[in-house]
Every structure is written in C-alpha cells, then in structure tokens.
Amino acid sequence: MQTVPIHDSALSLIGHTPLVRLDRIAREEGLRCNLLAKVEGFSAGGSVKDRIALRMVEEAEKQGRLIPGVSVLVEPTSGNTGIGLALVAAVKGYRVAQPEKMSKEKSNTLKALGAEIYRTPTEAAWDSPESHISLAKRIVEETPNAVMLDQYNNPANPDAHYHTTALEILTSLSLVPSTPSRPSSGTVDVLVAGAGTGGTLTGLSRRLREANPELVSLGVDPVGSVLARPESLNVLKEGESAIYKVEGTGYDFVPAVLSHPNVTHWLKSTDTDSFATCKRLIRTEGLLVGGSSGASVHAALRWLKSEEGWRVAGGKEGKNVVVVLPDSIRNYITSSWLNDDSPTATADKSHSVATDLGDVDALARKMSGLATPPDSAHGDA
C-alpha cells in the first residue's frame, strides 16, 4: 500500500499488496529456496482482480467509451472481477451488471456495492445460450449505454499485472539485500499463478521475464479445465470430474488474454489438494486466503520437490519463488469446504447475474428460464 498521509479514495488502495515469506511451510517441506507469496487479498476490493478492473475502466475512459453517471458496466465474472468493477464504479459513478458463479459472500459484497445478482448454471458451456457470457452479451445488446469491458479479451487485463503487480514484486525484491542468512538472487526465479482469464499469469510472466530471461512461469489449472498445455494434461483420468469447486480459475475455453508461449510449465490442481493447502496456509502461516491460493501453493510445492524443480530452485538457496495468492477468506466464510471437516465438502454449482438497474432487472426477469432471481440465490463457492 502507498504511504500517503490521506488517500483520495479507495482506488489508491487497489494493489500495493505485501510480499510475504512462507517460511514455516518452506521449512516443513525442506525447501532451500525463498518461498514468497504476493497476498492480493489485501487489495481494496479483496482480490487480484481489483487491478484489472481499475485499468480496464481507466483505459475505456481514455477511449471515451464510458460516461460517469450514464454508462452501465456489464461483465461475465465469477465474482472477484465483478467486485473490483463494482468498487471502481461506486467511486467513479458508473452502474454495474455482472453475471457468473460466485459464493454467497461475493454476491453479498456485490450487492453492498450497488449490484444485483442473478445466477446462471455453472455447467453451461461458455458459448451456450445459458452461459454467463452469452447472457452478459444479451444484456449489453438490450441495455442503453451498456459497456462490457470484457476481461477475457481486454489487453488492459494482462497490462495491469505487467505495469503494477510485477513492478511491485521486483521493487520488493530489490529493496531486500542478499545476506548470508537470507540469500536472494534479487529477481524472480519462479512464478506460480493460477489461470482463469490467464491475464495475471500472462502479464506477470512478460514483465518478470524481461527482468530474468531464465524465469520459470508455472501456470496452475484445475482438473476439468482446458487451459493447461500440452492439452493431454487436460484429459480426465478415470474417476475425475469436469466440475471443480475452487472458484476463480479454469475455463472450458481459452481466453484471448492467455498467452501460452509466456508460460513454461503447467500443473493441474484438484479441489482436495487446493482446499487442504488453503487451510494449511491459514493455520501455518496465518494468511487468511481463499481456495485458489491453496491450489497455487500446492502446485508450487509439488514442482519444487520434483527432480527438475529441486535442481532449478527448490534445492537452491537464494532462488526466489513467488506464488500469487488471489483472494481472501472473506469470500468463503460460510463455504462448506472451509467449515466442514471434509476438504471436498460440496460447493455451489451456479453462476450469477448482477445488476442494479431497472431495465436490466426487467431483462433478467424476461430471461427467468435462464437465470435464478437474486433472492433465491444461495451457495457457498
């Protein structure tokens, strides 16, 4: 967070998140490298997605696409991008309409920021008429002054991480000298991040590789998603399901903002490992993070302890491994996976539509065959 006497608004509380040593987990795992976490839950809206929301809005303003008090922002989102956009919209005076899968906590936060929630089925293929993406497009077509900033295709998404997240990480590392007790290469040697739109992974990999051409960029993709490469990684094994409960990562199509050539390695994640490692982060490191953070840390540990990972970084003092922790426990306080003993406890399987507008409201009612009205919204993931 910037050190300024008084902030002009919540917008300057977006980003500027801490880089934190995961020393206890690293010690338990016998790692010799520095295991570091970029803890994005400290951002104003509570997630890594605040950054792209602000940048997409600012770029659209520069292009003259948005008029405060008039424009309606419409976005298909699993929640965090929606919260980021609703927060920016609240400060800047735009109105919001946002469809997708989300926890009860995310939808409550959206409502508090002035949005209204409708759900669409998670199982719907991205290009089917029932999907959150199709519904968002129809809302845009039928709503005056509606604009979809489109996190899946908008270059401002990876650019936000190229220009802010990556620079913050490099600055943090440059401020900490290498000492005999705390050796440091001074740069990022391994980046680990989940992919949903792929914007975080792409933008960070691009900038961090400029600083270190040897960067290992490790993408984490849930079992059931199709983002990993080679594509054979995405083929379901016996007993595996295409439905995953961890929110915010994975997809059934490859968004344009995901640049595969920038990613050197991919690992698939499971709900069981992700939720168990999330709880480990909370109990061992005191970091109140969400399920996708567990996915990335679990993947990082797996790779660092593999033959290649140990040789490249895990077994080497001074190598810096940075894992992005995208959001916080705030989004999942009532989630069954967090509260039940079983790490794979059931999660909600629906998507949502959020709107605060009479005209969009009417449109959503017209589509009642596709979307569940807000008051019956439920679920925990």
Ligand SMILES: N[C@@H](CCSC[C@H](N)C(=O)O)C(=O)O
């Ligand atoms: N399909 C994913 C979400 C993908 S990326 C969108 C992003 N994290 C957002 O906040 O909108 C899922 O199942 O959650």
